[in-house]
Amino acid sequence: MSIILRILPVLVLLSGFHPAASADHISISNLWISEAPPVARVHAAYLTITNSGSDEIVLQQIDSPAYSRIEIHRSIIVNHRMTMEAHSQISIFPDTTFRFSPGDYHLMLFDPIKPGRAGDKINLIFHFKDDIQFSVSATIRKRENMQ
């Protein structure tokens, strides 16, 4: 009996990660997190989102069991200095691919629960408008592997 009670919450958690069946027009690929020193309190992630549908899609929120908070940022230069601006959401037009890449748009991942090493996998959950959700596995990569 006690074993069943322990397994049940895990099953409920996993069922929440299934991607919505109505979201075949959205694909998320090449999701990776840049390896950071163990003391780092923020990590950066990059990915590609393709909208192959006929309507705009809107990425509204990202979360993960491995971080306290995730924000959408863009690196920009202001007065000759690199800084970052936060975006509350990203709209992707029909038949368009949107790339998050170093020096441009990225995900800022705050307060890692444990330091990640290259090769580790971490789940991020992407929330789009209209209650569309995806859980995607990110791979931690060393920065020099970036293209």
Ligand SMILES: [Cu+2]
């Ligand atoms: Cu940032």
